[in-house]
Amino acid sequence: MIRRAFVAAFVALLAACATPHGPVSRDRVILLSSSDGTTGAVDVQQGSHTAVLDGAYASASAGSDGALQVHRADPAATLEQFAAAIASLPPAPAMFTVYFVFGQDELIEESRKAIAQMLQDVARRPVPEITVIGHADQVGAERINDALSQRRAERVKEMLVQRGVPAERITIVGRGAREPLVRSADGVAEARNRRAEINIR
Amino acid sequence: MPQRLTFLFFIAFFVTAASAASAAEIGRIKSTRGDAHIQRDGQRVSAALDTAVRATDTVVTGVDGAVGITFIDNSRVSSGPNSVLVLNRYSFDQGTHAGTFDATLTRGTLAVVSGRMAKQSPEAMTVRTPTMVLGVRGTEFLVYAE
Numbered sequence: 058m059i060r061r062a063f064v065a066a067f068v069a070l071l072a073a074c075a076t077p078h079g080p081v082s083r084d085r086v087i088l089l090s091s092s093d094g095t096t097g098a099v100d101v102q103q104g105s106h107t108a109v110l111d112g113a114y115a116s117a118s119a120g121s122d123g124a125l126q127v128h129r130a131d132p133a134a135t136l137e138q139f140a141a142a143i144a145s146l147p148p149a150p151a152m153f154t155v156y157f158v159f160g161q162d163e164l165i166e167e168s169r170k171a172i173a174q175m176l177q178d179v180a181r182r183p184v185p186e187i188t189v190i191g192h193a194d195q196v197g198a199e200r201i202n203d204a205l206s207q208r209r210a211e212r213v214k215e216m217l218v219q220r221g222v223p224a225e226r227i228t229i230v231g232r233g234a235r236e237p238l239v240r241s242a243d244g245v246a247e248a249r250n251r252r253a254e255i256n257i258r
Numbered sequence: 259m260p261q262r263l264t265f266l267f268f269i270a271f272f273v274t275a276a277s278a279a280s281a282a283e284i285g286r287i288k289s290t291r292g293d294a295h296i297q298r299d300g301q302r303v304s305a306a307l308d309t310a311v312r313a314t315d316t317v318v319t320g321v322d323g324a325v326g327i328t329f330i331d332n333s334r335v336s337s338g339p340n341s342v343l344v345l346n347r348y349s350f351d352q353g354t355h356a357g358t359f360d361a362t363l364t365r366g367t368l369a370v371v372s373g374r375m376a377k378q379s380p381e382a383m384t385v386r387t388p389t390m391v392l393g394v395r396g397t398e399f400l401v402y403a404e
Contacts, residue, residue, distance in 0.1 A: 091371070099399050141339055145336035
């Protein structure tokens, strides 16, 4: 039994050696245009061959001689082949920034309507995760800013929970003045740094 | 004998450190369909909605299966039927947006939308098939592996 398996394996090995280039792989990659209309790029490397894909439906796969070939894939056939994967792609994460009154965890007037937008976004997702990162400007001691940024994040969480978002879906963190949106000298009150960044995915 | 104990202690330490690193949550399952599971440390974990994904998980789908994952850097991937996606390495710093994403589609179909780390650094994200290595520069793309 074992001997027969060994012979079969040996025969398979001989067959593989007899093929000039070995079997050609049918692996392939196809670039899409993003929902924002831009197309990025993908660097493809296959053995010693390289190619860059940089237009919608640009595709790379191995040709019959084993060398990498770039061509334009048929959109309809591509969308059909990848239909199940594309349909299962999770919704794009959303990002919001809200701003606070100097030295407080109170939202400025213009930022209050963002809370309603966040709630709408959360409601559209079957299993939402919300991350709130609080920040402070560069006025005041590090210890005070750390606490303030934490309170700001907590405040956003509170507002969402009060309006029905389950608390366990929200993660908060305070980063003090360590990650300013706008660089300012130490001690300068920069309104754009008194913020919380909300990522909903 | 004491030397051997020290050696064993070091081995235990590194094994513990390594498993702690791979146990961190790097994403969540946001959509799932049909026959789908995660292969984790030799165990089979159901790929149910909202399941946390870890850095060395393998995502497997059957003939009618599909799974969509959103990672903590906002990258998204989804695999179609009869697919095997091996997550090799993942790290992401929420502050600097620096990170590493390295995954291999062993078989099947995959859709990828890159996230924050690829925006921060073009070298951060790599997707492989058994024959290809794909470097990702901020984009959406599809991969098929035989």
